Amino acid sequence: MTKVITYGTYDMLHIGHINLLTRAKAQGDYLIVGVTSEDFDRSRGKLHVCQSQEQRVAAIKALDFVDEVILETHKGQKQEDMVKYKIDKFVIGDDWVGKFDYLNEWTQVVYVPRTKGISSTKLRNEQLQDIRIGLVGLNYDSDRFMRESEFVKNVSIVSSYANTDIPREQNSKAQRAKEHFESYDGFLKSDIEAVYICVDIKYQYEHAKKALQAKKHVLCENPITKDNGKLKELFSLAEKNDVLLLMALKTAFMPAFNKLIEEINSGIIGEVKEVRSTFSSLYKERGYSEEYCSYGATNLLMSYPSLLVNKIAGKAKDVSFFAQSNGSYDISNRAVSVHEDDVFGLSTVAIEMKSASSAVISGSKGYIHIPAPWWLTKEFVCKFEDDSKEYSFKYEFEGNGFRYMISEFASLIQRGQKQSERLSRQDMLDINDFITQFNKG
Ligand code: C2G
Numbered sequence: 001m002t003k004v005i006t007y008g009t010y011d012m013l014h015i016g017h018i019n020l021l022t023r024a025k026a027q028g029d030y031l032i033v034g035v036t037s038e039d040f041d042r043s044r045g046k047l048h049v050c051q052s053q054e055q056r057v058a059a060i061k062a063l064d065f066v067d068e069v070i071l072e073t074h075k076g077q078k079q080e081d082m083v084k085y086k087i088d089k090f091v092i093g094d095d096w097v098g099k100f101d102y103l104n105e106w107t108q109v110v111y112v113p114r115t116k117g118i119s120s121t122k123l124r125n126e127q128l129q130d131i132r133i134g135l136v137g138l139n140y141d142s143d144r145f146m147r148e149s150e151f152v153k154n155v156s157i158v159s160s161y162a163n164t165d166i167p168r169e170q171n172s173k174a175q176r177a178k179e180h181f182e183s184y185d186g187f188l189k190s191d192i193e194a195v196y197i198c199v200d201i202k203y204q205y206e207h208a209k210k211a212l213q214a215k216k217h218v219l220c221e222n223p224i225t226k227d228n229g230k231l232k233e234l235f236s237l238a239e240k241n242d243v244l245l246l247m248a249l250k251t252a253f254m255p256a257f258n259k260l261i262e263e264i265n266s267g268i269i270g271e272v273k274e275v276r277s278t279f280s281s282l283y284k285e286r287g288y289s290e291e292y293c294s295y296g297a298t299n300l301l302m303s304y305p306s307l308l309v310n311k312i313a314g315k316a317k318d319v320s321f322f323a324q325s326n327g328s329y330d331i332s333n334r335a336v337s338v339h340e341d342d343v344f345g346l347s348t349v350a351i352e353m354k355s356a357s358s359a360v361i362s363g364s365k366g367y368i369h370i371p372a373p374w375w376l377t378k379e380f381v382c383k384f385e386d387d388s389k390e391y392s393f394k395y396e397f398e399g400n401g402f403r404y405m406i407s408e409f410a411s412l413i414q415r416g417q418k419q420s421e422r423l424s425r426q427d428m429l430d431i432n433d434f435i436t437q438f439n440k441g
Pocket of ligand 1: 114
């Protein structure tokens, strides 16, 4: 039996894909198709794939001449698969000619003619509208969003709004969109279907509420509100107006972070016992005003360590705080949380103390170390008692990580999905609960 394998994204399955797969099958008796995972595609810079991973896999599985479908999730997996599946031939379109010659060491590489005049990109451009986004707030974050959105092909920034009452917005040098507004109502009437909110914490709830009432999809910086009751209210408003509400917690959408969660859920380090992480950043040294720093380390940073521990260990049963204050606000804080199966969380944040901003997830068989800055997750290493078992994962990581978040936001809107699997409503409530509890005091 001659075993053949081929790989692809297969977005919006078309005749070019079908021809390729038919030609691949003709090369042997048993055809395995590797469909690229969403995170792997995003880490390779494919940030505008229209269909979900599940939809693309289902389309390939529906082809009766395909014998097996697998997911391609990481760099280097192809040569692993050649050995694992005892492959006789690797087949790919000639738009890749030469790129996979190295696989000849394990199998026979065959490049077959590509079908002219059809591609997923062409279909996306013909059939899909760009997601038109408006920026709420003009500052360092809006500039990062604007720059990174250029890498997400199905997104365009149409308008911007700045509330000049907010100190950080006054004479902001941040880039404005083509259409700029100083009235929020006027802005919400502009030709947009979604907004990215990055105004100061105390204004975010009001701006998010108005945007949801205006039936706009909302991506909002953290914390959206310091009160989970209000967050629940916003979720029901989003539900009622059939729009999406997402926290702009960029780490949750990074390919390597999702691979990390997948590896932990696979049991690679045994039962998780402890999740420890630190997020320290000297805000004043970075030019943030006293007024901005006075939100305190917990409100400004705790969403990130809380994401890590709640995503891995589930909702906290109990959380205690050990903060250091400068008399007016917390300059550092430690949240000690207890989760399901007595998993412990040790989440440290600081804006006037510099510390090693790495993360360690400890389990009954091994542990995972994410080097600093862990929230810009690019790689992680799995370590065991027996050093020879150590292995690491590294993913391409471009820019400041916003592009993966923008890609998720745009894809969810395009697919009509109102929740992200990477950051569900329950995740957001569990994460924000740390901030709510600390502010309740
Ligand atoms: N293809 C083709 N004719 C087209 C379009 C695509 O023959 N008009 C072939 C491609 O050459 C590829 C396969 O169909 O072999 C899947 O194409 P894509 O979904 O675009 O995936 P791609 O990014 O080419 O994935 O690491 C290798 C990649 O996984 C290949």
